[in-house]
Amino acid sequence: MVPPLPESWQPIVGEETEKTYYRQLVRFVDAERERYTVFPPENDVFNALKYTPYEQVRVMILGQDPYHDVNQAHGMAFSVRPGVRPPPSLRNIYRELRDDVGFKIPSHGYLVNWAKQGVLLLNAVLTVQAHQPASHQNRGWEVFTDAVFRSVNQKDSRVVFLLWGNFAIRKAGLVTNDRHVVLTAPHPSPLSASRGFFGCRHFSKTNQALREAGLPEIDWQLPLQVTEE
DSSP states (O other): OOOOOOGGGHHHHGGGGGSHHHHHHHHHHHHHHHHSOEESOGGGTTHHHHHSOGGGOOEEEEESSOOOSTTTOSSSTTOOOTTSOOOHHHHHHHHHHHHHHOOOOOSOOOOHHHHTTTEEEEESSOOEETTBTTTTTTSSHHHHHHHHHHHHHTOSSOOEEEEESHHHHGGGGGOOOTTSEEEEEOOSSTTTGGGTTTTOOHHHHHHHHHHHTTOOOOOOOOOSSOOOO
16 A cells, blocks of 8 residues: 555645546555565655655755665655665765765764755655665656655745756756755765765755745754664
């Protein structure tokens, strides 16, 4: 099963769940879970929306696909469960944070603290078959998450969109509201981070943009140690 949408998002994108593509998507995910291991677990699929209610979104970071190894994905882009070593892309994000804002690198990759401050950590595709990256692409998730993206674009208060890598940057056209800020850079993957992600200073630039709009800054520093909620 695909769980129901978190309450704050139901009036925003709830109509998507009534559309034919979404019903077909739910049937596909159900069938996949019957045959294979699918990540993240069912109750975690909408964690990005659960931890960041619509009215609180101030920053949006768009990922592509959930992590596909055991115990990693828990429904938020780039984040992993406590006790799981941060994957390479997240370690590179931490490195840029350290160089940009003096971030102290924690022992974990659990980003819930950002989400609770209004950082929407949304993957474009919300499920994946174990050990099969991109296995649930082009099944309907992208239509749904584009609707989420467009709804954030409609907010009256400023949102900073952090788009890393070609896939995310292609979504920049969905931002049509002049009050918002779009920051782009290569993906933090080890394959591309040295081509411009390192040195992009997106975290201090985000806080500058929020400050200029009279909004609270993000405290990017994570607890050095955490346990799962």
